[in-house]
Amino acid sequence: MRSNPSVTAVRPALRPTGRPAWKPAYGGWDTHAHVFGAPEVFPYRDDHRYTSPVQPLEHYLEMLDSVGITYGVLVQPSVYAFDNSCLLAALDAAPNRLIGVVDIDILATADDELASMSRRGVRGLRVAWKPVHSTKRLREVGARLHDIGWHLDLRVDDIAHWAQLAPTLAEFPVPVMVESMGSPHAGLSVHDAGGVALLNLIDDADVWVKLSHPYQIDGAGPPYNAALPFARNLLAKAPDRMVWGSDWPHPMDPPGTVPDDAELVDLLLHWSDDQDLATKVLCDNPARFYGPPPNRSPQTSIC
Secondary structure, eight states: OOOOTTOEEOOOOOSSOOOOSSOOOTTOEEEEEOOBOOTTTSOOOTTOSEEOOOBOHHHHHHHHHHHTOOEEEEEOOGGGTTOOHHHHHHHHHOTTTEEEEEOOOGGGSOHHHHHHHHHTTEEEEEEEEOTTSOHHHHHHHHHHHHHHTOEEEEEESSTTHHHHHHHHHTTOSSOEEESGGGOOOTTOOTTSHHHHHHHHHHHHSSEEEEEOOHHHHOTTOTTOGGGHHHHHHHHHHOGGGEEEOOOBTOOOSSOOOOOOHHHHHHHHHHHHTSHHHHHIIIIIHHHHHHOSOOOOOOOOOOO
């Protein structure tokens, strides 16, 4: 791994995690989290943007237990590029609690490797889409995902991009999970064209949204007041398509105030303004999207 002096060193997640002010029901899902292993075992890509202290599976499960969440979805962080070894090791070690979303060149990956990942708990592909990328290739990716039964986990840099993606996603062959509330930013109206395009996609296609990453909307720190109108607008317009994600261990770039994950669970209740709706977002909706809870045989983890 070559040295890169421009990278940001992110801070570790808070430990111990507090307790939420309310008790989530059994069966809740955290739909967006990461684990980071020792770099000598799991090296970063050469052009990584940040470095993380070791944030092992054990710490993540400790956080889930503290806040009362049953299941987790591990999403491949960008610093590892297509090397999903750390994520897969974590899935092997907690097969009854975790599923995974990998980052691979799926059009160049052999069927047997995809089948192996599926057996280890992978259920989706993460794509960070930019306007310079081809929507034709995205359609080809969708066809491949349909063949193997995975979903698309999709991130954009700016909410404006949903208008450009709408024609492709309107006929996408697999469910689409949108990260980060669609990536709005503070000061933007909920009636902006990109946000409206996203809501129309939710109405017309199999598109879902993670209520996650409020600090990417509002860098001022908790309680991320600038994220409130976006979260409440999504919940009001599409309550059956919303899920919640912590983004543990919060690899923020640039670094901000590292939140207590219990506060993020409480924030969901604040956004929902109703415990039944918050329970739907934590439990019912992700169970419908991700399917049966994980139930695999454990293996040894080194992550």
